[in-house]
Amino acid sequence: MAYSEKVIDHYQNPRNVGAFGSSSEVKDRKDVGVGIVGAPECGDVMQLQIKVDDDGKIEDAKFKCFGCGSAIASSSLATEWIKGKSVDEALEIKNTRIVEELALPPVKIHCSVLAEDSIRTAIEDYKKKNGQVVDSAHGHDHSHAH
Amino acid sequence: MNLPIYMDNASTTRTDPRVVEAMLPYFTETYGNSASRNHAFGWAAEKGVELAREQAASLIGAGPKEIVWTSGATESNNLAIKGAAQMYAKAPMGETGRGHIVTCIIEHKAVLDPCKRLEREGFDVTWLEPGADGVVTAEMVAGALREDTILVSIMWANNEIGTINDIPGIGAVCRERGVVFHTDATQWVGKMPTDVEKDNVDLMSWSGHKIYGPGGVGALYVRRRRPRVRLQAQIDGGGHERGMRSGTLNVPGIVGFGAACAICSEEMETERERLLALRLKLENELKSRMDVVEVNGHADRRLPHLTNISFGFVEGESLMMGIKDIACSSGSACTSASLEPSYVLKGLGLGDELAHSSLRLSLGRWSTEEEVDYAIDAIHKAVEHLRALSPLYDLHNEGIDITKIEWQTH
Ligand SMILES: Cc1ncc(COP(=O)(O)O)c(C=O)c1O
Numbered sequence: 001m002a003y004s005e006k007v008i009d010h011y012q013n014p015r016n017v018g019a020f021g022s023s024s025e026v027k028d029r030k031d032v033g034v035g036i037v038g039a040p041e042c043g044d045v046m047q048l049q050i051k052v053d054d055d056g057k058i059e060d061a062k063f064k065c066f067g068c069g070s071a072i073a074s075s076s077l078a079t080e081w082i083k084g085k086s087v088d089e090a091l092e093i094k095n096t097r098i099v100e101e102l103a104l105p106p107v108k109i110h111c112s113v114l115a116e117d118s119i120r121t122a123i124e125d126y127k128k129k130n131g132q133v134v135d136s137a138h139g140h141d142h143s144h145a146h
Numbered sequence: 147m148n149l150p151i152y153m154d155n156a157s158t159t160r161t162d163p164r165v166v167e168a169m170l171p172y173f174t175e176t177y178g179n180s181a182s183r184n185h186a187f188g189w190a191a192e193k194g195v196e197l198a199r200e201q202a203a204s205l206i207g208a209g210p211k212e213i214v215w216t217s218g219a220t221e222s223n224n225l226a227i228k229g230a231a232q233m234y235a236k237a238p239m240g241e242t243g244r245g246h247i248v249t250c251i252i253e254h255k256a257v258l259d260p261c262k263r264l265e266r267e268g269f270d271v272t273w274l275e276p277g278a279d280g281v282v283t284a285e286m287v288a289g290a291l292r293e294d295t296i297l298v299s300i301m302w303a304n305n306e307i308g309t310i311n312d313i314p315g316i317g318a319v320c321r322e323r324g325v326v327f328h329t330d331a332t333q334w335v336g337k338m339p340t341d342v343e344k345d346n347v348d349l350m351s352w353s354g355h356k357i358y359g360p361g362g363v364g365a366l367y368v369r370r371r372r373p374r375v376r377l378q379a380q381i382d383g384g385g386h387e388r389g390m391r392s393g394t395l396n397v398p399g400i401v402g403f404g405a406a407c408a409i410c411s412e413e414m415e416t417e418r419e420r421l422l423a424l425r426l427k428l429e430n431e432l433k434s435r436m437d438v439v440e441v442n443g444h445a446d447r448r449l450p451h452l453t454n455i456s457f458g459f460v461e462g463e464s465l466m467m468g469i470k471d472i473a474c475s476s477g478s479a480c481t482s483a484s485l486e487p488s489y490v491l492k493g494l495g496l497g498d499e500l501a502h503s504s505l506r507l508s509l510g511r512w513s514t515e516e517e518v519d520y521a522i523d524a525i526h527k528a529v530e531h532l533r534a535l536s537p538l539y540d541l542h543n544e545g546i547d548i549t550k551i552e553w554q555t556h
């Protein structure tokens with residue numbers, strides 16, 4: 001399967017790789033939300049960390065990803081898109097937009113779903129830490145084939 | 147050195163130009179039907195086919211009359227397994243208890259699926275599980291045999307991990323118990339010395355395109371004496387191949403198959419030594435440059451030219467993307483249409499992570515040391531790039547065992 005140029009670009013030059021600290025270091029940091037989704041036995045694990053300022057704006061985001069090139073590109077792209085957005089705006093990002101932007105074929109749609117899940121999980125973590133209500137009814141279809 | 151580099155010879159091989167040379171006249175000059183008994187075109191074609199039969203037989207220590215031409219190893223496996231089961235069935239179609247078959251869970255699909263069909267059709271099948279090293283032993287087979295066992299089918303060498311089963315030993319057990327023994331030797335024949343007499347084989351499949359011959363042509367060895375093995379045909383028609391496989395023969399393909407066998411007979415010894423040295427260099431160099439690099443399957447009982455390596459914390463498809471100049475394959479789920487990881491690596495019982503992180507590299511007749519050196523550097527670089535992105539590698543470096551974490555699985 002041939003990859004789109006955008007997938008190759010994100011693969012070769014991933015944006016915002018890293019973390020604001022190890023999982024134990026960021027566990028109690030109220031300005032950091034962590035989302036880890038997927039599982040090694042499924043062949044994909046995505047970790048997204050967001051740093052949120054006092055106004056609820058995502059000032060920085062970092063990712064790590066174990067998964068195929070499309071999964072790496074999806075999470076790299078996700079960090080670019082959420083930076084500078086408010087947490088509620090970031091929640092609006094749907095996997096279908098990632099699919100369009102990266103021209104992912106149908107078998108790779110679930111990799112974009114994983115990126116959307118990681119955004120939501122990181123924001124939920126941030127909100128929980130800060131005593132905010134988490135809207136758990138995200139009505140999301142887990143059409144993940146792994 | 148030309149890029150891309152081909153390191154997927156277990157999948158298929160380049161046809162040797164000498165083989166192509168041998169085939170060409172049979173398209174445009176000697177184009178008769180080998181079954182045409184009454185004119186020179188037919189005789190010439192038949193002569194080509196019969197020479198090929200001798201070349202194929204001689205590669206495996208058989209007689210020419212013991213070779214049946216097919217379209218490839220898939221067909222050979224189907225003919226051997228279904229043909230023997232139906233011939234030696236203990237009860238007619240439609241009844242249960244038709245007989246017992248022994249095979250293994252990490253066989254090629256071209257063995258698994260015929261066995262599954264026979265299971266639906268009233269035969270009992272024992273699916274042996276090899277240990278973590280992937281090797282099927284004579285003891286495992288002996289332990290599975292029953293009074294009503296009619297057939298054992300165990301591959302000679304595994305196509306994904308290159309492990310070698312104890313075929314002479316398994317054959318001896320079967321011979322002693324009077325059970326027909328088939329081996330799918332697609333990855334073995336032509337690469338390693340084979341003698342159906344010494345190795346106690348009754349039925350053996352192999353394919354042209356894995357031995358630097360053309361695709362779409364294969365052979366089935368069918369033992370004719372001590373004991374004579376009989377098969378029920380799966381393709382009926384004009385009664386070619388002594389009734390075992392009807393259909394006008396693919397004369398150029400068969401001639402090419404024979405030529406490929408002859409070259410293997412001639413060059414196997416030097417080729418396997420050369421490829422073994424290259425494979426060991428590949429494995430050892432990668433293992434010495436990086437941590438958590440595992441060669442899958444038994445350490446020594448393996449084909450010279452094939453390796454299957456897992457690079458911990460790195461997903462196989464993304465790794466292949468990083469080494470796009472190297473044609474190879476991976477057992478990762480992301481590379482398969484079904485999004486399932488390799489059942490062979492899963493079958494070793496070592497956890498799915500191994501499969502997701504695996505790369506199969508298979509060398510061949512034209513592989514060079516320069517290519518191997520290039521591959522080592524490219525793989526090293528790609529693994530480092532991906533480990534810098536891998537959340538699992540971070541956890542590993544923090545001393546956390548990733549198998550102990552409760553992951554949010556889908
Ligand atoms: C062990 C084994 N058996 C059978 C086959 C099927 O061979 P063919 O595709 O030539 O029918 C292959 C090739 O993929 C193989 O490796």
Ligand code: FES
Pocket residue numbers: 043044066067068069070071107108110111479480481
């Ligand atoms: S992570 Fe498996 S296909 Fe993308």
